[in-house]
Amino acid sequence: SKTTQVLGLLPALREGILIANDPNSERLARLRSRLQKETDARGAVITSFDARLFPAFPSTPFHRILADVPCSGDGMLRRLPR
Secondary structure, X not given: OHHHHHHHHHHHHOOOOEEEEOOOXXXXXXXXXXXXXXXXXXXXXXXXXXXXXXXXXXOOOOOOOOOOOOOOOHHHHHHOOO
């Protein structure tokens, strides 16, 4: 996953943390399991916020942000029809 790849770069950078956020608890459970098996997850913080309500970190600026967002809702509509 992209999260494990980025987390794997942190030791080479010698600093930083990775914040992985997903409002879907099932995907977070899979990510947590994958991180524990495949990486040294000490540099990871896993959260489950709606991105619109993500808390601010005023004293700690982000140096890099990778947003993995869908380009449309088509895939979600097919999986979760209303």
